[in-house]
Amino acid sequence: MDFAADGREIFDFWRLRRYGRSLPAPHDPTEQDLRSAAESLKPPLVEVRPGWFSVAEVKTSA
Numbered sequence: 001m002d003f004a005a006d007g008r009e010i011f012d013f014w015r016l017r018r019y020g021r022s023l024p025a026p027h028d029p030t031e032q033d034l035r036s037a038a039e040s041l042k043p044p045l046v047e048v049r050p051g052w053f054s055v056a057e058v059k060t061s062a
Contacts, residue, residue, distance in 0.1 A: 044056045
C-alpha cells in the first residue's frame with residue numbers, strides 16, 4: 001500500500017504480488033488475474049491512475 005498526494009490509500013499490482021509471495025503458502029497471481037479481480041470490484045474500487053487502485057470515497061448525506 002502507498003499513499004496518493006491527497007492522502008488516500010492506494011495500491012498497485014506489484015505490491016499485491018509481493019504480498020502474495022510473502023504468505024506462508026505463497027500465491028503469485030498474474031497481473032492480468034489481479035486486473036480482472038480489481039475490475040470486478042468497481043465500485044467500490046476506483047482506478048486512480050493506470051494500475052493504481054483505491055477504495056471509492058463514500059458520499060454521505062448530512
